[in-house]
Amino acid sequence: MNIQVTQENLSQALGNLARVASSSRGSLPILNNILLRTVKGRLSMSATNLEIAITQSVGAKVNQEGVVTVPARLFQEYINSLPSGTVDIEVTDHKIYVKSADYRSTINGMLADDYPVIPEVKDEPIWKVNTKIFKEALNQVVFAASTDDARPVLTGVLLHSVDGEIYLAATDSYRLSEKLVGKSKAEFSLLIPASALADLQRIIGDKDEDIFVHADTQQVAFRFAGIELVSRLIEGTYPEYRKLLPASFANSADLEKAEFVSASKLASLFARESAGSIMIELSPDTKSLSVKSAASQIGENNTSIPANISGDGASISLNSRFLIDGLASIQGPSIIFNMNGKLDPCVLKSPDHTDYLHIIMPLKS
Numbered sequence: 001m002n003i004q005v006t007q008e009n010l011s012q013a014l015g016n017l018a019r020v021a022s023s024s025r026g027s028l029p030i031l032n033n034i035l036l037r038t039v040k041g042r043l044s045m046s047a048t049n050l051e052i053a054i055t056q057s058v059g060a061k062v063n064q065e066g067v068v069t070v071p072a073r074l075f076q077e078y079i080n081s082l083p084s085g086t087v088d089i090e091v092t093d094h095k096i097y098v099k100s101a102d103y104r105s106t107i108n109g110m111l112a113d114d115y116p117v118i119p120e121v122k123d124e125p126i127w128k129v130n131t132k133i134f135k136e137a138l139n140q141v142v143f144a145a146s147t148d149d150a151r152p153v154l155t156g157v158l159l160h161s162v163d164g165e166i167y168l169a170a171t172d173s174y175r176l177s178e179k180l181v182g183k184s185k186a187e188f189s190l191l192i193p194a195s196a197l198a199d200l201q202r203i204i205g206d207k208d209e210d211i212f213v214h215a216d217t218q219q220v221a222f223r224f225a226g227i228e229l230v231s232r233l234i235e236g237t238y239p240e241y242r243k244l245l246p247a248s249f250a251n252s253a254d255l256e257k258a259e260f261v262s263a264s265k266l267a268s269l270f271a272r273e274s275a276g277s278i279m280i281e282l283s284p285d286t287k288s289l290s291v292k293s294a295a296s297q298i299g300e301n302n303t304s305i306p307a308n309i310s311g312d313g314a315s316i317s318l319n320s321r322f323l324i325d326g327l328a329s330i331q332g333p334s335i336i337f338n339m340n341g342k343l344d345p346c347v348l349k350s351p352d353h354t355d356y357l358h359i360i361m362p363l364k365s
Contacts, residue, residue, distance in 0.1 A: 005086075013058050056228075142194050144176060246344065282311065
């Protein structure tokens with residue numbers, strides 16, 4: 001291999017790839033490397049931890065084709081330390097000679113023969129969506145997925161079609177987020193590891209273009225801007241959560257989101273002795289929503305927020321962290337807090353962004 005590539009392109013691509021390479025904890029040392037190869041006059045760079053694989057192609061002047069693997073962390077830190085401009089990379093056997101301005105280095109790589117095959121998903125795209133819209137949806141949904149491997153299906157995010165509309169959904173059984181992200185004539189249901197979508201969020205960054213979704217029976221691929229992220233799909237049956245979405249509510253409060261967030265954070269300070277339990281009370285008489293908490297050792301807190309209340313009034317105990325996370329996921333300055341009985345799930349929504357909802361299960365108190 002003998003190529004010339006810009007330091008800026010190399011650094012940007014390594015920023016997307018190196019974390020995946022360094023996340024591999026298996027017994028294959030070569031997974032700590034990045035695969036470099038010339039493909040159709042460009043430099044293709046790949047990293048995998050056997051769960052996901054990311055490939056990014058950057059422009060290059062290819063004087064001689066070739067392939068090699070290079071230690072991800074060392075290569076990234078070295079390239080990031082170089083000045084901007086052209087970087088010459090020449091490979092002889094498994095040694096990578098890097099030259100830029102007055103800088104010269106030789107990095108010991110590994111032959112590419114033992115590097116895992118980067119998975120391919122060749123099917124036509126089943127759906128496309130703007131990267132900004134998709135990243136916004138991921139921000140509102142991925143955090144609700146479980147991190148407990150005891151129930152693998154709940155560690156995934158469901159991307160699926162329902163009557164021509166595409167939804168993202170995630171739940172850890174204590175809370176649930178669902179976002180409408182677009183429309184499609186294609187019918188599909190993909191259970192994608194939340195960790196893979198977190199990597200996708202990071203890679204999308206501030207890009208504003210179409211992202212194409214490809215899938216087969218075992219894998220999903222997201223392609224955009226010369227980047228491809230391939231992830232395995234999680235096997236198993238996802239809960240039929242839509243059957244559990246409340247159809248109506250006996251009580252609702254419409255209030256300012258910022259005040260609700262502030263009151264919830266204050267209440268959480270007094271909820272540490274009670275595993276984060278706080279009480280939400282809707283009062284039509286005082287036209288307010290109250291957030292209360294108490295701790296025998298340190299005291300108690302009660303914040304009342306003006307709200308438009310419908311219904312006869314009710315109260316519910318919630319985990320303060322789940323409530324704060326849920327409020328943060330709601331867009332817009334206002335929020336609608338819906339509930340039925342104290343043992344039924346409550347629903348957070350925005351009056352202005354009706355394509356998203358967040359459900360929190362109550363605590364038994």
